[in-house]
Amino acid sequence: MALKDWINYADYSDLQNFAYYPYETHNIVYEIGYNLYQVLGGLIAWIIDVLFPNNGLSTWLMSGPVVNLFAIVNLALIIFLVIFTGVLVSLWQERKTLGRFMDRRGTQIGMKGFLQCVADGFKTFMKENTTPKKVDKMGYTWTLSLVIGTSVLVACMLPLSDRFYIVDYDAGFLIVMAIYALAPLFILVSGWAQNNKYTLIGGMRAAQSMISYEIPMLITVCAVAILAGTFNIGGVVAAQNETMWYVIPMALGFIVFFTASCAEAERTPFDLAESESELVEGWQTEYAGMKWGLIMLGDYLRGFASCAMVSLLFLGGWNIAPFVSAEANAFLPELVQLLKGWFVFFLMIWVRASLPRVRIDQILNLGWKVLTPLAIINLGIAVVLKTGGFF
Amino acid sequence: MVVENTIDTFDAPPEERISRERFETDQMWIYMGPQHPFSHGLWTLKIKVDGEIVTDAEPVIGYLHRGWEKEAENRTYPKIIPMADRLCYSASMTYTHLYCMTVEKALGIEAPDKAKYIRVVADEICRIQSHLMWLAAMGTDLGNLTIFLWAMREREYWLDLNVRLCGQRMTTNYPRIGGVRNDTTELFDRDVLRVTELFEKRLWDIIDMIDDSSIYVSRMKNIGCLTREQCANLGLTGPAMRGCGLDFDLRRDMPYSKYAEMDFEVPVLQDGDAYARYRVRIEEMFQSCLIIKQAMRKIKALGKNAPYRVKVPSKVPAGRTFCKLEDPRGESMMYLVSDGTDKPYRLKVRAPLFTNLSASKPMVKGCRVADVPVVMAMIDVCMGESDR
Numbered sequence: 001m002a003l004k005d006w007i008n009y010a011d012y013s014d015l016q017n018f019a020y021y022p023y024e025t026h027n028i029v030y031e032i033g034y035n036l037y038q039v040l041g042g043l044i045a046w047i048i049d050v051l052f053p054n055n056g057l058s059t060w061l062m063s064g065p066v067v068n069l070f071a072i073v074n075l076a077l078i079i080f081l082v083i084f085t086g087v088l089v090s091l092w093q094e095r096k097t098l099g100r101f102m103d104r105r106g107t108q109i110g111m112k113g114f115l116q117c118v119a120d121g122f123k124t125f126m127k128e129n130t131t132p133k134k135v136d137k138m139g140y141t142w143t144l145s146l147v148i149g150t151s152v153l154v155a156c157m158l159p160l161s162d163r164f165y166i167v168d169y170d171a172g173f174l175i176v177m178a179i180y181a182l183a184p185l186f187i188l189v190s191g192w193a194q195n196n197k198y199t200l201i202g203g204m205r206a207a208q209s210m211i212s213y214e215i216p217m218l219i220t221v222c223a224v225a226i227l228a229g230t231f232n233i234g235g236v237v238a239a240q241n242e243t244m245w246y247v248i249p250m251a252l253g254f255i256v257f258f259t260a261s262c263a264e265a266e267r268t269p270f271d272l273a274e275s276e277s278e279l280v281e282g283w284q285t286e287y288a289g290m291k292w293g294l295i296m297l298g299d300y301l302r303g304f305a306s307c308a309m310v311s312l313l314f315l316g317g318w319n320i321a322p323f324v325s326a327e328a329n330a331f332l333p334e335l336v337q338l339l340k341g342w343f344v345f346f347l348m349i350w351v352r353a354s355l356p357r358v359r360i361d362q363i364l365n366l367g368w369k370v371l372t373p374l375a376i377i378n379l380g381i382a383v384v385l386k387t388g389g390f391f
Numbered sequence: 392m393v394v395e396n397t398i399d400t401f402d403a404p405p406e407e408r409i410s411r412e413r414f415e416t417d418q419m420w421i422y423m424g425p426q427h428p429f430s431h432g433l434w435t436l437k438i439k440v441d442g443e444i445v446t447d448a449e450p451v452i453g454y455l456h457r458g459w460e461k462e463a464e465n466r467t468y469p470k471i472i473p474m475a476d477r478l479c480y481s482a483s484m485t486y487t488h489l490y491c492m493t494v495e496k497a498l499g500i501e502a503p504d505k506a507k508y509i510r511v512v513a514d515e516i517c518r519i520q521s522h523l524m525w526l527a528a529m530g531t532d533l534g535n536l537t538i539f540l541w542a543m544r545e546r547e548y549w550l551d552l553n554v555r556l557c558g559q560r561m562t563t564n565y566p567r568i569g570g571v572r573n574d575t576t577e578l579f580d581r582d583v584l585r586v587t588e589l590f591e592k593r594l595w596d597i598i599d600m601i602d603d604s605s606i607y608v609s610r611m612k613n614i615g616c617l618t619r620e621q622c623a624n625l626g627l628t629g630p631a632m633r634g635c636g637l638d639f640d641l642r643r644d645m646p647y648s649k650y651a652e653m654d655f656e657v658p659v660l661q662d663g664d665a666y667a668r669y670r671v672r673i674e675e676m677f678q679s680c681l682i683i684k685q686a687m688r689k690i691k692a693l694g695k696n697a698p699y700r701v702k703v704p705s706k707v708p709a710g711r712t713f714c715k716l717e718d719p720r721g722e723s724m725m726y727l728v729s730d731g732t733d734k735p736y737r738l739k740v741r742a743p744l745f746t747n748l749s750a751s752k753p754m755v756k757g758c759r760v761a762d763v764p765v766v767m768a769m770i771d772v773c774m775g776e777s778d779r
Contacts, residue, residue: 041682066426102536102537102540103544156545197419198421201443201760206719268535269534269606275534276533276534277428277429277531277532278423278760278761278763279760280427280428353535353536353537354537355606355607356533356534356535356604356606356607357528357533357610357761358610359610359761360443360609360761361443361759362606362609
């Protein structure tokens with residue numbers, strides 16, 4: 001057989017009817033992975049077939065299960081890389097915007113400062129990876145992996161569009177919130193395991209503040225779900241496209257969710273878990289080198305995920321606006337979602353540039369006595385709007 | 392019958408607050424310093440915490456001891472002037488001024504009028520840039536970098552004025568025994584009023600940002616409280632004292648140089664908390680601008696030909712001299728024992744921060760850990776002068 005025949009060996013012209021296709025709707029990332037493997041795998045299969053005619057390996061390489069496996073691995077890689085690049089852009093955005101707020105230019109290293117992330121990554125990577133003598137090795141190493149792992153998972157599980165996602169599930173936002181809520185436990189254990197007073201206090205603070213801000217966040221998500229009639233992320237976005245952005249009827253919920261997500265991502269007004277002026281570096285004090293670099297990356301992934309969630313819940317997600325035609329909405333929806341996420345991140349940077357760090361008693365007062373009642377009022381508004389037949 | 396105590400914990404005095412909000416946990420000592428982001432300089436604040444509440448504190452200083460006073464005994468009088476610059480990086484002009492004043496007093500001579508006016512201007516420039524340095528550091532202690540960079544931006548103008556005046560930014564080496572090193576330059580005369588007017592406008596950027604934000608104010612209000620009596624007993628001086636309601640300023644009450652001719656007000660607030668100290672310092676910057684304007688008018692009236700320095704003998708007659716001056720941080724004093732040679736027998740420096748730091752225990756007691764940097768920022772720590 002010729003090369004062309006090998007490439008088209010798995011002739012599944014209609015992807016939807018392909019027995020191993022894992023999705024119910026069109027997934028462009030899977031398709032990219034599938035096509036990529038068709039070319040690369042077909043090339044390898046052809047070379048093997050030329051060298052050893054009539055072997056079974058070539059046909060196995062191009063069989064349905066193997067193509068599917070590689071397509072899914074490709075999917076995971078592509079989605080992670082896109083999210084990772086998005087996070088690097090938001091890092092660059094923070095440096096430059098914060099610089100402008102402070103009347104300076106921000107970093108200038110390479111490509112208007114974009115390569116600063118690369119330089120920083122390289123620097124942390126080259127640093128010595130020290131481990132203090134008296135730490136609890138298990139708690140020190142594994143909780144760190146879990147904190148970073150949950151952050152990556154949350155960021156990657158949020159879809160960029162109705163064709164750019166890992167899984168499409170009905171419990172959507174609930175599962176994302178559940179994974180989001182795992183980190184405080186690991187941070188508490190990590191702060192304890194490091195055998196250091198600063199990390200202990202930092203870990204306790206992180207657990208306190210993050211757990212108390214989960215609640216208004218989750219209530220607000222429920223309010224959105226009541227309006228949209230579903231927890232499914234695509235469903236929420238589609239419902240907003242049919243009616244209006246939920247920021248209009250639920251401005252209160254937007255404010256509550258935005259504030260709580262700032263606290264969840266440990267952004268500056270609420271970053272008392274790592275408040276450098278009194279606790280050195282909070283629960284991250286004893287992590288050195290690339291471990292600390294990964295923690296920073298995890299922080300920004302959480303911030304990015306928060307912004308993406310604000311965009312999906314309140315700003316219409318990947319649709320440009322409800323009154324825009326379907327064709328215009330279908331043109332690069334991924335970019336629209338990313339741009340909205342970066343816009344919300346800009347708001348977070350603005351808050352960071354203008355506010356000082358709040359104290360632990362103030363943050364708990366704000367969480368329990370202000371944001372939680374406001375979130376419940378917002379839930380009431382959602383119920384009234386829904387039962388009144390407005391949505 | 393046991394009567395329930397219903398007083399709100401926030402209104403209670405620190406000791407009571409400690410006993411009310413006590414967790415059933417062990418207390419632990421935390422060493423904040425000597426290498427800690429909150430300590431501006433090398434010193435340690437040992438704090439004992441019960442959960443988040445500070446129950447005890449102890450300042451430990453001495454990490455930066457350079458033997459300044461002993462070294463001064465082996466140098467001739469003019470050679471101590473650049474050393475006096477190094478006592479505190481942001482109050483170099485006032486310390487050299489104080490040293491020169493002390494030696495002049497021991498010699499029994501008076502500096503020319505023009506030199507006195509120039510020293511007033513230089514002192515106030517020093518005070519403003521020192522207060523801006525404090526404002527910047529306070530911004531980082533509160534966790535906001537914008538204030539840091541905005542205050543440093545404004546400070547740059549005043550350091551440029553120092554360059555115009557004497558060619559140096561921080562360690563100026565400008566006053567001399569019997570006057571000042573050089574007359575004001577033309578560039579300085581031109582720029583000093585410009586900078587003053589610009590600064591009076593632009594300081595409002597920072598004030599608006601802090602005072603209009605309830606978060607900033609809530610971080611500073613009702614923490615680090617001292618009463619008038621505590622303040623007097625601890626020997627606090629400077630803006631930290633005036634924030635507690637004690638109305639005393641050496642510039643007004645025991646005037647030196649030409650401060651008696653200047654028309655200015657001494658800001659005093661009664662609250663005694665960190666926010667009052669912040670307000671006092673901000674208001675002092677505006678008053679310094681007023682003094683600079685008045686003094687520059689007098690210098691202009693004296694003309695370019697007026698003498699700015701007199702010749703002085705190198706040997707100081709035997710005796711004991713004591714002199715004091717209002718530093719940006721409080722009252723700094725020098726005690727000179729001279730023995731008739733060209734070197735001092737003993738030169739004792741009483742730095743305002745050495746005593747102000749001893750107030751750290753009553754100030755941080757009952758606060759939370761997060762309040763400690765804010766409270767300590769309000770006494771504007773500089774270890775060079777405390778340890779000497």
